Amino acid sequence: MYILENTMLKKIITGLGxxxxxxxxxxxxxxxxxxxxxxxxxxxxxxxxNGMYTSYHVNTQETKDFKYGRTPTQRxxxxxxxxxxxxxxxxxxxxxxxxxxxxxxxxxxKIAEGSVEWGNELYDAQCAMCHGDFGTGGKGYPTxxxxxxxxxxxxxxxxxxxxxxxxxxxxTIGSYWxxxxxxxxxxxxxxxxxxxxxxxxxxxxxxxxxxxxxNGVTIDGEEMDEEFVMNREQFLKVKMPNENGFYPxxxxxxxxxxxxxxxTKFLGDPSNYGTGTRCMKDCIKGEIPLLRIKxxxxxxxxxxxxxxxxxxxxxxxxxxQPGQVAYENSCSACxxxxxxxAPVVGDKEAWEEVMSKGLDKVxxxxxxxxxxxxxxxxxxxLSDSEMKVIIDYMINSSK
Amino acid sequence: MDKISKLSKNIEVASTETTKTSRRDFFKKTAAISAVAAxxxxxxxxxxxxxxxxxxxxxxxxxxxxxxTKNPYGVPSPYEHNNVRRNDPLLSSGDSYATVSxxxxxxxxxxxxxxxxxxxxxxxxxxxxxxxxxxxxxxxxVKKEIVLTLDQLKRxxxxxxxxxxxxxxxxxxxxxxxxxxxxxFLKGMMSSAEWTxxxxxxxxxxxxxxxxxxxxxxxxxxxAGNPRTIPVEKALDDAMLVWxxxxxxxxxxxxxxxxxxxxxxxxxxxxxxxxRLEFSDKPWHTKEETSKYTMLQKSGKAIRYFWINxxxxxxxxxxxxxxxxxxxxxxxxxxxxxxxxxxGTIKHVDISLDGGDNWVEASLKGLVLPKSxxxxxxxxxxxxxxxxxxxxxxxxxxxxxxxxxxxxxKQGVESIYHRNGIVTWEVTSKGEVNNVHIRKHNA
Numbered sequence: 079m080y081i082l083e084n085t086m087l088k089k090i091i092t093g094l095g096x097x098x099x100x101x102x103x104x105x106x107x108x109x110x111x112x113x114x115x116x117x118x119x120x121x122x123x124x125x126x127x128n129g130m131y132t133s134y135h136v137n138t139q140e141t142k143d144f145k146y147g148r149t150p151t152q153r154x155x156x157x158x159x160x161x162x163x164x165x166x167x168x169x170x171x172x173x174x175x176x177x178x179x180x181x182x183x184x185x186x187x188k189i190a191e192g193s194v195e196w197g198n199e200l201y202d203a204q205c206a207m208c209h210g211d212f213g214t215g216g217k218g219y220p221t222x223x224x225x226x227x228x229x230x231x232x233x234x235x236x237x238x239x240x241x242x243x244x245x246x247x248x249x250t251i252g253s254y255w256x257x258x259x260x261x262x263x264x265x266x267x268x269x270x271x272x273x274x275x276x277x278x279x280x281x282x283x284x285x286x287x288x289x290x291x292x293n294g295v296t297i298d299g300e301e302m303d304e305e306f307v308m309n310r311e312q313f314l315k316v317k318m319p320n321e322n323g324f325y326p327x328x329x330x331x332x333x334x335x336x337x338x339x340x341x342t343k344f345l346g347d348p349s350n351y352g353t354g355t356r357c358m359k360d361c362i363k364g365e366i367p368l369l370r371i372k373x374x375x376x377x378x379x380x381x382x383x384x385x386x387x388x389x390x391x392x393x394x395x396x397x398x399q400p401g402q403v404a405y406e407n408s409c410s411a412c413x414x415x416x417x418x419x420a421p422v423v424g425d426k427e428a429w430e431e432v433m434s435k436g437l438d439k440v441x442x443x444x445x446x447x448x449x450x451x452x453x454x455x456x457x458x459x460l461s462d463s464e465m466k467v468i469i470d471y472m473i474n475s476s477k
Numbered sequence: 478m479d480k481i482s483k484l485s486k487n488i489e490v491a492s493t494e495t496t497k498t499s500r501r502d503f504f505k506k507t508a509a510i511s512a513v514a515a516x517x518x519x520x521x522x523x524x525x526x527x528x529x530x531x532x533x534x535x536x537x538x539x540x541x542x543x544x545x546t547k548n549p550y551g552v553p554s555p556y557e558h559n560n561v562r563r564n565d566p567l568l569s570s571g572d573s574y575a576t577v578s579x580x581x582x583x584x585x586x587x588x589x590x591x592x593x594x595x596x597x598x599x600x601x602x603x604x605x606x607x608x609x610x611x612x613x614x615x616x617x618x619v620k621k622e623i624v625l626t627l628d629q630l631k632r633x634x635x636x637x638x639x640x641x642x643x644x645x646x647x648x649x650x651x652x653x654x655x656x657x658x659x660x661x662f663l664k665g666m667m668s669s670a671e672w673t674x675x676x677x678x679x680x681x682x683x684x685x686x687x688x689x690x691x692x693x694x695x696x697x698x699x700x701a702g703n704p705r706t707i708p709v710e711k712a713l714d715d716a717m718l719v720w721x722x723x724x725x726x727x728x729x730x731x732x733x734x735x736x737x738x739x740x741x742x743x744x745x746x747x748x749x750x751x752x753r754l755e756f757s758d759k760p761w762h763t764k765e766e767t768s769k770y771t772m773l774q775k776s777g778k779a780i781r782y783f784w785i786n787x788x789x790x791x792x793x794x795x796x797x798x799x800x801x802x803x804x805x806x807x808x809x810x811x812x813x814x815x816x817x818x819x820x821g822t823i824k825h826v827d828i829s830l831d832g833g834d835n836w837v838e839a840s841l842k843g844l845v846l847p848k849s850x851x852x853x854x855x856x857x858x859x860x861x862x863x864x865x866x867x868x869x870x871x872x873x874x875x876x877x878x879x880x881x882x883x884x885x886x887k888q889g890v891e892s893i894y895h896r897n898g899i900v901t902w903e904v905t906s907k908g909e910v911n912n913v914h915i916r917k918h919n920a
Contacts, residue, residue, distance in 0.1 A: 115874050118710035119785045121741065121820025122874050124847060132822070132847050137634060144683050146632055147625040150614050154624065158614055158753050161694065161704060164762050208570075218570040231777035235653050236890045237918035238882070247773055247891055254779075255768050264764040267702050268601065271575075274700045324771060324781045334691040334758040338708045341782050345820075348787070351772075351780070351895070352887035354869060354877035356827070362834045362915075366865070369914040370903075371655045375662070378563045382659055383517035384583070384798050389558040415572050 118338060120346025153177040160266065164257040164329075166314045170279040180278075191309035192284025194291050194302050200281055201288050204270045207418055207450040208411075213250075213292050218417035219271075223292040225253030227320055237369060252293025256324055258316040262286050272411040273456055283308040290316065401471030408457040409468060420451060421476075429476035437473075444469045521803035553593075560584040562594060563661055568650075574602040575701075577644065579665030582791075582815070583798040588639065588843060588850040590668035592723050597730040598644050598666065600701030600765075604750045608734045611698075613718075617756040620685030627734050631720060633675040638717070639849050641817050643667035643786045644744040645770060645894035652890040655912045660796040663900065663912060667817075669850045670731075672738050673721030677712045690756040694763070695737045698752035704763040705746045707739060709756065711784075715740045715848075718751065741819030741848035742784045743894075745770060775889035786819030788878050789897040790826055790853070790870035801908030806861030812839070816851045818872035823851035825871040830857075832865030832901055832915045833880060839868070864904040865915065881916040 117123035124132050157177030162168040173180040173188040180188045201213075208219040215221025225248035233239060234246040251261055266282045268274045277285070287308035294301070297315050306312075326344045328337035344350055376382070405413075405423070412420045421428040432440055445465050447453040454460050460468070553560065562578040569576030580596040590596075597603070608627050616622040647666035650656045657663050686709065693712050696704040707716070717738040720727060727733040732749025739746045745765065760782075771779040792814040795801050804810060816823045823845060827836040839855040853868070870878045881898035903911040 115820060117714060117820070118708050119742070119820060121785060121818075122822065122847065122872075123714060133844065134636075134638060136636070139634075141634055141679050142683055144633065144680075146629040147623045150616060150622055150624045154614065155616055155622075159616070159755065161696070161755075161761060161763070163759060165759060167759075220570075227777070230773060230779075231775065233775060233889045233891055236885070237654060237916060238885060240919060242919070247777075249773070251768075257762055257767060259762065260764045260767045263704075264768070267704075267764065268700065271601065274601065323777070324767075324779050326780075326782070328760050328782060331759070334689055337760065338691060338710060341708075341784075344780075345783070345785055348876050350887075351783075351787075352879045352884035354879035354883055354899075356825075356869075356871060356877050358827070358836045360834065361836070362832070366832045366834065367915060367917050368832065368865070368903075369654060369916055369918050371658055371912060373656070374658050375565065375567060375650065375656045376658070377567060378565055378662070380559075380561060380563060381517070382563065382661070382798065383559045385517050385559055386556045388555055411572050411574065415570075417570070 115346050118342055120342050120344075162259040162263045162266070164259045166259075166310070169259070169262065169310045169313050171310050173279045188280075189309060190279035190283055191307050192280045192282075192287060193304070193308070194284070194287045194306045195304040196281075197284035197286070197288025197291075197308075198304070200277075200285050203452050204277075204456055205285065207420070208271060213289055217419070218415065221248075222251050222289055224248065225250030225293075227253050227323070229253065230320075230323065250293065251289055252295055252319060254320050254323070256318055256321045258286065258290065258295075258313065258318055261289060262313070270456060272408060276456070283313065286313070295319070399471055399474070401467040401469075404460070404464060405468050405471050408460065409455055409472070412451070412455065413472065418450075423472050423475050426476055429473060433473065440473070441466050441469055518798065518800060518802065557584075560594070562596065563665075565662060575600050577646075577666055579661045580668045581661050582665050582667075582793055583660045583796050585793065585815075588669055588815075588846075588852060589723060590670060592670070592725065592728050592731075595668040595670065595722075595728065595731060596644070596666055598744060599699075599730070600703050601699060603730050604697075604699035605729055606698060606734055606750050611734050611752075613735065613752060613754070615680070615684060615754045615756075617694075618687035618690035618758065619681070619756050620687065623684060627720070630675070630718065630735065633679060635673050635721075636676055636717065637671055637673045637721070638715075638740070639669065639671045639844070639846055640738065640740040641667055641669040641786075641848070641850050642738075642744045642747055643817070643819070645783070645786065648896040648898075648900075649893050651898075651912075651914070652885075652892065652896060655914050658797050658912050660791065660793060660798060664791050666744070670722045671724070672717065672719040674717045674719030674735075674738065677716040677718060677737075678714075680718070681709075681713060686756060689758040692757050692760045694753070694755040694757065694761050695746070695748040695751060696753040696755075697732070697748050697750040699750045703745060703748060703765060704761065705748060705766060706761045706763055706782075707737075707742075707746060707784075711739060711742070739784075741786060743770065743786065746784065770894060772888070772892040772894050774892065780892075783895055784819075785895075786817070787895060787897040788816075788818040788820065788823075788870050788872045788874075788876045790814060790816035790868040790878060791900045792828075792866055792868050792902055795866070795904060795908075795910045796902060797910045797912060800910040801859065801904060804859055804861075804908050807858060809856065809858050812855040812857060812866065814839075814853050814868050816841075816853055816868070816870035817849065818870065818874070818876065819848055820876060821872040821874040822847045822849075823853075823870055824873045826851075826853035827869045827871075828853075828855045829867040829869070830864045833867050833869075833899060836869065861906060863906050865901050865913065866904055867899050867901040867915070869899050881914055885916070 115121045126136050129136055129138055170190045173190050182188045208217050209222050210216040213222030214224055229248045232243045232245050232247045235242040262282055265285050291302040297312060326340040330336035412418045413423050416422050421432050445454060445462050454465055560581050564578045577598040580590055580594055611627045613625045613630055644666035648664055690709055693707045693709055694704055696702050718735055719738045720735050722731055735751045737748040737751050771781045772783055773779045792812055794813045816826045826839045828839045829836045839853040842852045842854050845851050879898055884898040901913050901915050903913045
């Protein structure tokens, strides 16, 4: 048995009252009586007292009636306030651009709507290269379909389980996400990954409809077919299968503050999610259950090292080649990632094969698209000559 | 970091060896097993008599150094080139945009991370915001809606506070078994800085909130935006809009020119490249707080809005990258580490040398601030025998860092986020250090 230098422990014992000393004898320091958090997260809330906030001095002068800034215009708010809430706030009625409604050729407001069939086309052209056909994944990026709610109780290889589950929970749009607003918001705001905010509200409704269809989500109990057209009215009817799969309850419209209070109560009691006990002596009954690393993860960049020597190669600063910046901004998400299937820049063999078609054909394919790659990789703001500079850079970097 | 659960599918669960021997034999048994060494560790320098480093003139002592004009912005010594952030392609989808770089905690000193080493978590790459085109909009259920330029915002009275920021996925690769044999990847999804900005309360008190303004949406101007919902109560407590990081402007990786600081809460709530705050009576259930930052439990239900980084600690010296291979039997040595709590201030840290069977209280040292890294220290004489070194933090709320079993018995192993179970380092008789788990497991 290893002997601990127990000076600090002695200090604790002499510093505590009788009741806690008895607990100490049984091996526990009862440091924890009643949790005393009054902050919104159930934790400690510190007040400013005598000009001090904990250890910080605080300026307690009056700070009222600043005159900075101005009121935003309604158009400015419309341009930025494009979030979509589960209750339908923000689910757009029309196509919008720069904070104004888009008008069709007859001058009428353009209704935002899109069919499953159109969504399928858009998905195949702009999403499948990362998320796989039908959202089935396999390219490294999130799998979007094929989950099931029953699998959410799986605990993959929990070491403490008698019979560890061999399957992980399969969390996808249909099996996990509580609200369809998440899907619309994600696509509209952050997708396609290399050039987000490039899809219209109509296109976003179309892709949303397609992905909901692939996930078997029904509307009014009806499955969606190819002709189904998604718009604000239909979107508000979508109810996701796992809507009730989350806690605490935070949507309390009759009393908005109740939802916050529910979280405060949950977080304020660590026994809800696992807390320790301040045992000091003989805490482990029986053998020490030691688990070592079996398969080490050590594929780091740069390699792990604490050696203090001079770096071997002095990297020359400022040597950016033509096309490199545009490549990194617009192309590397696919061409820098072997999982996508596009020829990876730096892969000599792959690019030799590409070049065997001749340079003109390579330019042509880059500009007009090939296989999973949309024209210009979806970066329609690049001119043909800019594309050629980028392609030259990619070729030169792969020799 | 939702990829971690998927990733672990391909990783065979770690060694399921249990020590069947009596406790008396326990350390003998651990000593017999050779260590894993993935880090190139600096080999100890032997001090010989008539040391040439002393009796000869050193090269830099007999010539002029660099001119003071050489680096208008200073850089670390070239010898420190291995003190860098690192990333693991396995933690991303294969690209280097929506991923994380790990802070080198093993080289970290004190309670401040240098700006160039602060861990980086981006959802779509690091944005470079032109400060001339920066605008902040505050709207919704406020009595006075407002747009501000950066210079106008920086006219508000400033405060400066020290807080850590931690990604809730920090340590998540260890839910099932130890997988990284280093501190940098085990706990490096966090860093700490002295932040300067304006308390959100100062602005909101002046603008005036509607009575039913209960929730706040914070959104960035980058390609991912990473919108998150935060209760107004937190905004009025200690949240800040920060533009300063350790005495200079925020780094681009930290949201230049403005980020939200939500002390103690999940890193992703500290919205970078901030552009918009909206107030409402309803939560938004944003794209990330539904699809990503939720914790699936054994029941098949998931916890949402788990804001806090729970009480936590780790020994930073020794650690796998900073072993005791240079020590001799009988050397006096300092065990040092970091403790932190997102719900309060660190009150105690306990140290165990036998994997958590017996504990002794360590000393806290330096500044002990709320929702901040706190250094602890325990000085001991090492007898050259193997150890299982663990640390356990307690905060002023009374929360105690759980053992791995105390945490997983409640949560299972599919939570992904908010893993704060006790970390144990195995120190071998040679002084090598390995990441191990003290937990129940089956063969």
